[in-house]
Amino acid sequence: MAEEGGKPEGEGDKKVVHVYPLVKHSDMVEEMRTEAIELSITACEKYAQNYELAARTIKETMDKKFGTYWHVVVGEGFGFEVSYETKNILYLFFGGNLAIVVWKCS
Amino acid sequence: MPMKMSPDRTKRNTMQFQGKQNSQGKINASDYGTDDFESWMKSRALLKPDDQLELTEAELNEEISKVLTIQNTNVVKNLVIYSFTEGGYVPVPPVGNTVTLFNFEGTALHLESEEAQNQILEQGDESYLMEETTKSKARASIAKSGDEDDDDEEAQPEAGEAEPEEEGEVEVEPEAEPEEEEGVGEDAGEGGEGTEAGEAGEEEDEGRVAAPQPGGKKRKLINQFNYCERAALTYNNPSRSVETQTIPPPRSTYGGNVLQWVIYDSYAEDYAQQQKEKEKEKKPGAYKKEESKKKSDKNQATEELNKRYLQCWQILERMINQNIYDDIAQDYRYWEDPSDEFREEEGTLLPLWKFSYEKTKKMTVTDICFNTLYYDLFAVCFGSFDFMKQFAEGAVCLFTIKNPSFPDYRITCESGVMCCDIHPKYPFLLAIGLYDGNVAVYNLQIGCKDPIYMSQGVNGKHAEFVSEIKWGPDLQDGEINFYSISGDGKVFNWVLMQNKLSITTIITLFLEQDMIRGPDGTEIKLKGCGSCMTFHPTNREIFLVGTEEGFIYKCSTAYSSKYLMTYPAHYLSVYRIDFNKFNSNIFASCSGDWRVKVWEDMRSDPLFIFDLGSRVGDVKWAPYSSTVLAAVTSDGKVFVFDLNVNKYKAICVQAVVSRRKNQLTRLAFNDKLPFIIVGDDKGTTTSLKLSPNLRLRVKPPKKQQNIDQNVLQVQKLEKLLSLVRELPEGKNDNDTATTVGS
Numbered sequence: 008m009a010e011e012g013g014k015p016e017g018e019g020d021k022k023v024v025h026v027y028p029l030v031k032h033s034d035m036v037e038e039m040r041t042e043a044i045e046l047s048i049t050a051c052e053k054y055a056q057n058y059e060l061a062a063r064t065i066k067e068t069m070d071k072k073f074g075t076y077w078h079v080v081v082g083e084g085f086g087f088e089v090s091y092e093t094k095n096i097l098y099l100f101f102g103g104n105l106a107i108v109v110w111k112c113s
Numbered sequence: 114m115p116m117k118m119s120p121d122r123t124k125r126n127t128m129q130f131q132g133k134q135n136s137q138g139k140i141n142a143s144d145y146g147t148d149d150f151e152s153w154m155k156s157r158a159l160l161k162p163d164d165q166l167e168l169t170e171a172e173l174n175e176e177i178s179k180v181l182t183i184q185n186t187n188v189v190k191n192l193v194i195y196s197f198t199e200g201g202y203v204p205v206p207p208v209g210n211t212v213t214l215f216n217f218e219g220t221a222l223h224l225e226s227e228e229a230q231n232q233i234l235e236q237g238d239e240s241y242l243m244e245e246t247t248k249s250k251a252r253a254s255i256a257k258s259g260d261e262d263d264d265d266e267e268a269q270p271e272a273g274e275a276e277p278e279e280e281g282e283v284e285v286e287p288e289a290e291p292e293e294e295e296g297v298g299e300d301a302g303e304g305g306e307g308t309e310a311g312e313a314g315e316e317e318d319e320g321r322v323a324a325p326q327p328g329g330k331k332r333k334l335i336n337q338f339n340y341c342e343r344a345a346l347t348y349n350n351p352s353r354s355v356e357t358q359t360i361p362p363p364r365s366t367y368g369g370n371v372l373q374w375v376i377y378d379s380y381a382e383d384y385a386q387q388q389k390e391k392e393k394e395k396k397p398g399a400y401k402k403e404e405s406k407k408k409s410d411k412n413q414a415t416e417e418l419n420k421r422y423l424q425c426w427q428i429l430e431r432m433i434n435q436n437i438y439d440d441i442a443q444d445y446r447y448w449e450d451p452s453d454e455f456r457e458e459e460g461t462l463l464p465l466w467k468f469s470y471e472k473t474k475k476m477t478v479t480d481i482c483f484n485t486l487y488y489d490l491f492a493v494c495f496g497s498f499d500f501m502k503q504f505a506e507g508a509v510c511l512f513t514i515k516n517p518s519f520p521d522y523r524i525t526c527e528s529g530v531m532c533c534d535i536h537p538k539y540p541f542l543l544a545i546g547l548y549d550g551n552v553a554v555y556n557l558q559i560g561c562k563d564p565i566y567m568s569q570g571v572n573g574k575h576a577e578f579v580s581e582i583k584w585g586p587d588l589q590d591g592e593i594n595f596y597s598i599s600g601d602g603k604v605f606n607w608v609l610m611q612n613k614l615s616i617t618t619i620i621t622l623f624l625e626q627d628m629i630r631g632p633d634g635t636e637i638k639l640k641g642c643g644s645c646m647t648f649h650p651t652n653r654e655i656f657l658v659g660t661e662e663g664f665i666y667k668c669s670t671a672y673s674s675k676y677l678m679t680y681p682a683h684y685l686s687v688y689r690i691d692f693n694k695f696n697s698n699i700f701a702s703c704s705g706d707w708r709v710k711v712w713e714d715m716r717s718d719p720l721f722i723f724d725l726g727s728r729v730g731d732v733k734w735a736p737y738s739s740t741v742l743a744a745v746t747s748d749g750k751v752f753v754f755d756l757n758v759n760k761y762k763a764i765c766v767q768a769v770v771s772r773r774k775n776q777l778t779r780l781a782f783n784d785k786l787p788f789i790i791v792g793d794d795k796g797t798t799t800s801l802k803l804s805p806n807l808r809l810r811v812k813p814p815k816k817q818q819n820i821d822q823n824v825l826q827v828q829k830l831e832k833l834l835s836l837v838r839e840l841p842e843g844k845n846d847n848d849t850a851t852t853v854g855s
Contacts, residue, residue: 025380032367088368096367100379106371112364 024103031106032098039073043097046072047107051081058082058105065109073111080108185210220336228336431515438517441465445788450804458758460765460806462751465788466517468493468798472525473508478792480532480581481781486540488785489514490521493798496529496548498778504529509545511557514800524561526553529578534595536584544595544607546579552597552607552614566614568607573616575599581646585670586653596648596670598658602640606670620673622660641666647690650697657700659687665702665712680717682710689731695739695826699834703729709744711756713834720837721760725752731780737787737808739830745769745777745791753807756833765807769799 028048033040046068054061062081069077073095080087083104089096095111188210193202222229369375435442445465453460476495484490495508507529510520524530529548536542541557551574553564568574577600584595585606594608602622608615622641629637642661649655655677658666663685667678685705693699698714705728710719728747735741740757749772753765770777770793779792787808792798811825 025384029379029383031379032369034365082371084372086368086370088366090364090366093363093365096365098367098369100376103380104373104376106376108369108371110367 026101026103029100030097031100033096034094035097036094039095040097042072043069043109044099047097047099047109048101051101051105051107055102062107065107069109069111074113076113077109077111080106082106183210220339222336232335232337427516427521430519434516434518438466445802448802450806453804453806456806458764458806460753460804462753462765462767462769462789462807463802463804464769465800465802466514468510468512468517468520468790468800469796470495470508470510470520470523473510473796476504476508476529476796477794478778478796478798479530481779481790481792481798482533482535483781483783483790484511484535484540485537485784487513488783491781491790491798492533492535492543493520493792494530494533494545495796496531498794503548507547509533509543509555511543512798522557522561524555531578531580532582534582534584536593536595538587539593542584542593544582544584544597546575546582546597546599548578550575550577550579550599550601552579552582552595552605554595554609554614566607566609568614568616573614575603575605576601577642580644583646583648583656585648596646596656598643598646600642600644600661602643602660604643604646604656604658604668618673619670620658620668622658622666624662625679642686644686645689647692647700650692650694652697657690657692659690659702661686663687663704663706665690667714678715678717680712682712682719683708688729689733691733691742693734693739693830694736695823696830696834699830701732701734701742703732703744705729707746709742709752711742713838720834721756723752723754723763725750728776730776730778733780733782733789735808736782736784738810739826740833741807743780743782743789745780747776747778748772749775749777749793751777751780751789751791751801753803755807755809757829758809760833760837765804767801769793769801770795770797 028044030040030044035043047065050061050064050068051058054064058081062079065081066077066079069079078089083106085106087108089108089110089112091110091112097107097109099107099109101107188208190207192205192207194205195201196203222232444463448463450461450463473495477497477499478493479496479498480492480494482492484492490511490513492509492511495510497503505527507526509522509524509526509530511522512520524543524545526545526547527549528551531546531548533543533545536544543555543557544552545555546552551568553568554566555561556565559565575597579597579599582595582597584593588594588608592608592610594606596604596606596619598604604619604622606617606619608617622643624639624641626639629639631637641664643658644661645659647657649657654670656668656670658668659682660666663681663683665680665682665687666676667680669677682702683704683706687702687704690700690702693701699711699720700714701709701711703709707724707727707729709721709723709725709729709732711721712719723744725744725746726748727750730745730747732742732744735743738755738757741753741755743754744752746752748768749770750766750768752763754763758764769791775793775795775797777791777793781790783789788800788802790798790800810822811829813820813822813825
């Protein structure tokens with residue numbers, strides 16, 4: 008893995024794998040974004056071993072909170088090209104190796 | 114449709130495998146003889162399906178008979194069902210052969226049915242019933258005879274029910290219809306009948322129409338259970354579909370690739386950014402400066418570039434204008450009215466450029482002021498003097514004579530602009546007074562959009578329109594300040610502080626009369642209504658104030674409660690006062706009472722009185738001569754006086770604008786060039802060149818050739834004044850004005 012490869016050659020402080028949530032892209036309003044991030048983190052921490060379940064949890068909660076239909080991808084490696092309702096996408100890195108894409112499209 | 118087939122009608126069909134021949138064809142063949150048939154057969158190549166059975170001749174000739182029976186062979190006959198009550202199997206009653214395809218319950222009654230009979234009986238019209246029955250019987254027999262050719266079963270009018278059988282239809286319908294139609298309306302019934310029914314129908318029709326007549330009553334045979342009067346039927350709105358479609362929420366697309374190294378890189382980048390920000394926070398001041406510097410540098414660069422472009426465009430515009438108005442420019446520079454040489458005491462005005470701005474075309478020119486440094490530049494204020502006709506906004510336009518087509522600077526205000534003044538020392542500072550009592554200061558170097566100073570608050574402004582505004586000399590510590598006078602009778606001094614205007618009341622123009630009792634007992638001291646103000650050219654403490662009551666007060670900035678002098682100058686509002694440019698003791702005033710008066714300081718009687726025949730909007734002394742003054746009137750004329758030439762008459766009277774449509778309001782002399790500008794109430798400013806006779810210079814006496822022109826001018830005026838002063842006092846008192854108006 009890249010980060011493992013990066014560790015030995017980096018300096019001491021760079022060896023630390025960052026696990027904080029990093030929003031790569033989002034056009035959500037502030038309120039929704041914070042909620043979605045929090046939700047994603049909770050789900051991914053809860054189901055650290057089962058990404059499918061994590062994704063399902065996020066999706067269902069988002070559906071309830073912000074209306075249908077939300078789509079969630081949780082994974083370590085994938086490509087995506089989605090069309091979504093503007094102001095309803097969140098592309099988040101978390102835990103150093105996890106990417107979460109949440110978008111709404113009904 | 115019930116299958117009714119009597120056994121004698123059963124036919125035996127011979128099935129022919131060979132061709133498409135039907136039974137009809139076979140009969141034909143046998144009739145015409147075999148030869149014909151053979152030849153006909155041969156001429157046709159018969160198509161055979163591939164999987165057709167090959168049969169021998171014997172097999173082909175074998176006759177297979179098929180019988181059509183009235184029994185449905187598929188129906189199970191011995192159907193039983195277990196009955197618990199009887200404790201054994203019970204045969205189920207056989208299912209009928211009838212299949213109902215269509216069932217329609219009519220609302221009509223058969224005339225001969227029991228119910229119809231009862232109804233007729235109830236209504237007690239038996240004769241009608243009798244007639245009716247005989248008619249129908251006769252008809253029935255006719256129908257029978259007509260239909261006898263066909264099968265027996267079909268001719269059964271007694272069946273009564275509207276069975277849609279082929280032949281029966283003809284029979285039954287005419288019977289059923291008349292009743293139905295009659296219930297609804299006789300006319301319609303007859304129409305329908307005529308077309309549909311045959312002979313029988315027509316015949317019956319006659320009987321029907323005739324029938325009710327003997328009774329004299331209209332009969333209605335109706336089914337009481339489901340009959341509905343036509344009148345009671347309401348209109349059923351047809352169902353219709355209306356569709357709307359909302360705009361779908363906007364969509365966007367986003368895509369990306371998630372790889373472990375992408376995630377790692379993003380984290381690394383973000384982390385680096387965070388570290389940087391932390392560093393910045395440690396020395397925020399330094400960084401901010403750097404950033405702002407960068408930004409301002411960039412802005413400055415683009416701004417400078419824009420400015421340069423603008424300058425180029427301005428030059429180009431001026432060049433174009435010069436070319437367009439080339440003849441005017443030539444006149445302005447070189448044309449000196451040659452007839453002046455022959456006219457001793459008269460001069461003319463040559464109209465040059467006209468200045469107007471599209472957006473202020475309907476407004477009145479309320480003030481005109483030349484710039485002190487750039488003598489080709491002048492400010493024109495647009496507003497309205499009319500209380501009833503105020504505009505939603507006002508404007509100040511700074512025109513240059515180099516570009517008559519468009520103002521160089523434009524300032525728009527929320528209220529009509531009543532006056533303006535350009536600072537003599539800082540020619541970029543423009544103070545304006547508004548109709549709503551506010552004053553504002555613009556720095557033309559910075560821009561025309563927002564004032565650098567603006568009066569604020571109810572107490573920080575005049576209560577009425579600002580009638581004149583004048584820059585004052587700088588204060589002791591160099592603060593720039595200006596004075597304003599307003600219709601509320603107050604003179605304010607405004608000092609331009611660091612970030613605001615500080616306001617001081619210089620004088621309140623109380624009328625010199627006792628308090629007046631109000632209706633509720635309060636005593637009010639009446640205030641004068643300031644209409645103009647001008648400063649003494651040499652002693653800047655002294656200023657003159659004109660009021661709408663017609664007084665001119667000489668005041669000082671040092672005393673706020675006392676007038677140094679009161680001149681009972683006019684009968685109507687004093688519009689403008691102007692000091693002589695060479696002798697500061699002499700000033701001229703003009704008024705709505707048609708008069709221009711020339712005064713000497715501390716002398717309550719005017720030296721000269723001129724009656725111009727209509728309201729005099731403005732009067733100004735010429736900057737080049739001590740005895741020349743010009744005035745504009747509301748009937749569109751410009752008057753130029755040279756007191757040295759003629760003490761009683763204007764040496765030039767010229768209508769500049771159309772007398773009916775326009776009024777002239779303001780006038781200004783150019784300090785350096787021999788022309789004046791006049792403003793009218795249609796937003797137009799006209800420049801006029803003074804002909805040589807209007808700007809005569811004093812010829813120095815032969816002995817003293819080197820005497821300065823200024824001194825000569827002063828001498829000239831002194832000489833004139835000494836003449837006037839010698840006049841007996843009484844002459845001026847009786848106010849016999851010299852009427853100049855034509």
